[in-house]
Amino acid sequence: LKAASVEMEKLCLEVVDYVIRHACYERLDITEHAWPLIESSWKNEEKAFYGRFDFSYDGVHPPKLLEYNADTPVCLLEASLVQDQWIR
Numbered sequence: 097l098k099a100a101s102v103e104m105e106k107l108c109l110e111v112v113d114y115v116i117r118h119a120c121y122e123r124l125d126i127t128e129h130a131w132p133l134i135e136s137s138w139k140n141e142e143k144a145f146y147g148r149f150d151f152s153y154d155g156v157h158p159p160k161l162l163e164y165n166a167d168t169p170v171c172l173l174e175a176s177l178v179q180d181q182w183i184r
Contacts, residue, residue: 097151097153097159100149100151100158100159100161101149104149104161104164105147105149108164108166112138113138116134116135116138119131121134144166144167146166146167146175147164147165147166147167148164148165148166148174148175149161149163149164150162150163150164150165
């Protein structure tokens with residue numbers, strides 16, 4: 097799962113680069129006032145604070161990405177609940 101997460105992060109960042117280089121914001125329904133903020137963050141190489149991949153994984157087949165959430169406050173709460181369950 098770690099290798100899959102590393103690969104998915106790499107691919108997601110390639111998508112971000114493509115979107116910025118080709119100004120595909122409207123296709124992704126990103127509001128116009130966010131465009132300069134996105135470009136500034138990317139130019140300054142600001143790293144994501146937190147991200148979470150949701151995979152479907154049966155332990156046999158390669159993991160399948162279901163969803164990626166990054167820098168959203170809910171991610172911290174969701175992850176803490178799962179981690180608490182895992183530790184118990």
